[in-house]
Amino acid sequence: MLFNSPVFLFLFLPVTLLVFLTLRQRLPGTLAAMGFLGAASLFFYAWWEPRNLMLLTASMVFNFYASRLLVARRKAGRPAGGWLALFVGINLADLAYFKYANFFLDATAALSGGASPHLTIVLPLAISFFTFQQITFLVDSHRGEAEEPSFILFVLYVTFFPHLIAGPLVHHREMMPQFRDLRRRDETWRDLSVGLTLLAIGLLKKTLLADPMQDWSDRMFGAAAMGAAPSLLEAWLGAVCFALQIYFDFSGYSDMALGLSRMFGVRLPINFDSPYKAVNLIDFWRRWHLTLSRFLRDYLYIPLGGNRHGPWRRHLNLMMVMLLGGLWHGAGWTFVMWGGLHGLYLVFNHGWLELKQRLGWGGFGFWGRWGGRLLTFALVLVAWVFFRAEHFPAARAVIEGMIGRNGVVLPAHYATWMGNVGVWLADHGVVFGLPASYGGGMQLVWVGGLLLFVWLLPNSQELLHGYGPAIEHRLAAPLRGEGRLRLHWRPASWLAAGLGATCAWMTIRLLQGQSGEFIYFQF
Numbered sequence: 001m002l003f004n005s006p007v008f009l010f011l012f013l014p015v016t017l018l019v020f021l022t023l024r025q026r027l028p029g030t031l032a033a034m035g036f037l038g039a040a041s042l043f044f045y046a047w048w049e050p051r052n053l054m055l056l057t058a059s060m061v062f063n064f065y066a067s068r069l070l071v072a073r074r075k076a077g078r079p080a081g082g083w084l085a086l087f088v089g090i091n092l093a094d095l096a097y098f099k100y101a102n103f104f105l106d107a108t109a110a111l112s113g114g115a116s117p118h119l120t121i122v123l124p125l126a127i128s129f130f131t132f133q134q135i136t137f138l139v140d141s142h143r144g145e146a147e148e149p150s151f152i153l154f155v156l157y158v159t160f161f162p163h164l165i166a167g168p169l170v171h172h173r174e175m176m177p178q179f180r181d182l183r184r185r186d187e188t189w190r191d192l193s194v195g196l197t198l199l200a201i202g203l204l205k206k207t208l209l210a211d212p213m214q215d216w217s218d219r220m221f222g223a224a225a226m227g228a229a230p231s232l233l234e235a236w237l238g239a240v241c242f243a244l245q246i247y248f249d250f251s252g253y254s255d256m257a258l259g260l261s262r263m264f265g266v267r268l269p270i271n272f273d274s275p276y277k278a279v280n281l282i283d284f285w286r287r288w289h290l291t292l293s294r295f296l297r298d299y300l301y302i303p304l305g306g307n308r309h310g311p312w313r314r315h316l317n318l319m320m321v322m323l324l325g326g327l328w329h330g331a332g333w334t335f336v337m338w339g340g341l342h343g344l345y346l347v348f349n350h351g352w353l354e355l356k357q358r359l360g361w362g363g364f365g366f367w368g369r370w371g372g373r374l375l376t377f378a379l380v381l382v383a384w385v386f387f388r389a390e391h392f393p394a395a396r397a398v399i400e401g402m403i404g405r406n407g408v409v410l411p412a413h414y415a416t417w418m419g420n421v422g423v424w425l426a427d428h429g430v431v432f433g434l435p436a437s438y439g440g441g442m443q444l445v446w447v448g449g450l451l452l453f454v455w456l457l458p459n460s461q462e463l464l465h466g467y468g469p470a471i472e473h474r475l476a477a478p479l480r481g482e483g484r485l486r487l488h489w490r491p492a493s494w495l496a497a498g499l500g501a502t503c504a505w506m507t508i509r510l511l512q513g514q515s516g517e518f519i520y521f522q523f
Contacts, residue, residue, distance in 0.1 A: 001047040002517060003256045004206055016040045017263060021188065030182050031152065037264065038156035045125065045164060052124040056159070059094065063087070063134040064154050067141040074144055084142045088135055095131045098123055103331035126165045128328060128523055130158055132295055137172050139299055146172035153179055162260040166253055166520035168271035168291035174471055178266045191265050194467045198259025201460045205252030209450065211516060213245035216446075217388065220437040224394040224401075231409040234437045235401025237447060239381050242388045244450050246519055247276060250289070253518045255460050258469055270461055270470040276380075276454045279372035281345040282353075284380060292328075296321050314350070319343040329387070329523050334395060338387040345379055373455070409435045 001008045016037070023033040046053040066087040073080040096104075101119050137157075140146035148154045157175050158164075220230055220238025230238060254272040261268045275287035285293050301321045307314040319340070326339015364371070382399070389395035400406055408430045415422040415432040426432060461469050 041159040041161040195263030202255030210248035217242035230401040
């Protein structure tokens with residue numbers, strides 16, 4: 001059941017919301033409403049494959065009682081570090097079997113030169129997310145930062161359907177106070193209006209912006225996977241289209257998750273903050289999948305030593321964290337390469353900042369920030385090639401196309417309107433023919449327009465910041481000259497009419513099956 005599927009939007013969501021609001025209104029306390037919401041979340045999860053519910057339930061029962069043991073030993077003043085390591089290891093072993101068993105078998109076979117057995121394993125939906133979230137709970141329980149005596153509320157904490165499938169990864173201390181304080185009735189209409197707005201914005205991003213970019217990126221990457229050598233124009237446009245596809249896909253999902261949660265009176269932590277506005281790679285990872293970055297920092301980077309043991313140890317820790325972050329996204333060497341590239345980017349970024357500090361260089365002003373933004377985007381774009389490519393030969397073909405090794409091919413009719421410039425280009429190796437994966441002028445218009453969209457316009461959290469769409473929000477410092485068009489959302493009849501018309505149009509597209517799965521659902 002996808003967030004953008006008709007069965008979710010027109011059946012599951014309204015029924016769940018209506019029953020929840022009724023229980024919250026008519027029954028004292030919050031246990032009945034919370035119990036129903038947890039049951040509805042389990043039903044939402046089981047919709048794809050009911051058998052996976054057994055694994056999720058077993059995982060929650062194990063981790064709930066494991067956390068109680070950790071809490072009891074901590075309160076008794078008895079050491080529990082060994083127990084914590086055991087419990088975390090069991091969670092990771094579970095994840096490793098389902099997600100990485102065949103990857104490890106293939107790697108072992110490649111090293112030994114033997115044949116690789118292939119296990120028939122169906123990856124349970126959202127196993128990475130609910131495993132990491134429960135590891136967070138175990139560690140926090142050991143540290144004395146979390147304790148949950150109610151199994152019903154623990155189930156809701158893990159399975160709350162707006163964040164269950166693709167995040168954000170939430171802390172117990174962020175969610176449980178909200179779950180226990182859902183008796184507020186005076187904010188229901190405000191929650192619904194803000195939540196519906198975020199839901200509509202997310203649907204619009206996914207349906208209108210991400211999906212058309214997918215068609216163009218799939219065309220180029222699919223051709224590369226089949227052995228084609230994309231030319232300079234095809235490679236760059238295909239790579240940019242995927243960068244925009246995953247941007248609006250994940251941004252749309254994040255908005256929908258915030259909106260759905262807010263409709264039930266709960267705020268989730270912000271998980272997406274205009275990452276293509278980042279002026280360096282450190283800034284990028286403070287904007288892209290913020291809660292995953294927070295998890296890797298708090299539960300891996302800092303325990304490894306962080307930056308406490310000198311620059312070389314910090315660089316090693318960064319590389320290890322990003323390599324594991326890449327592997328978390330997918331059981332393939334292309335994902336490891338993606339994580340490794342970002343690790344190198346971060347190492348060089350920290351080195352550059354240290355050099356600037358030693359030389360006493362300050363900022364570089366407006367144009368320096370724009371230069372940093374464009375360079376960051378280009379580096380991220382190269383890494384996205386490995387993230388998207390089906391295998392290394394396909395990624396190599398795209399990278400070679402981006403640096404011009406596969407030649408430059410422009411549509412034949414470009415030679416006519418270019419005139420003498422076209423003749424000069426032809427004399428210098430440009431071929432005027434038929435680029436196989438080029439979508440024509442319309443593709444150029446879409447790509448140019450969407451780049452301006454992500455670089456210049458405020459994001460949905462900035463539009464609604466006066467209404468607290470998320471638990472916390474760091475408003476990014478704009479470039480000079482940006483933000484002159486000050487857009488702020490507020491409830492109004494004309495906005496409601498526009499929102500209704502937009503939703504009606506998107507409903508037609510959804511009923512026609514014109515929207516696909518979110519990218520992060522596969523992780």
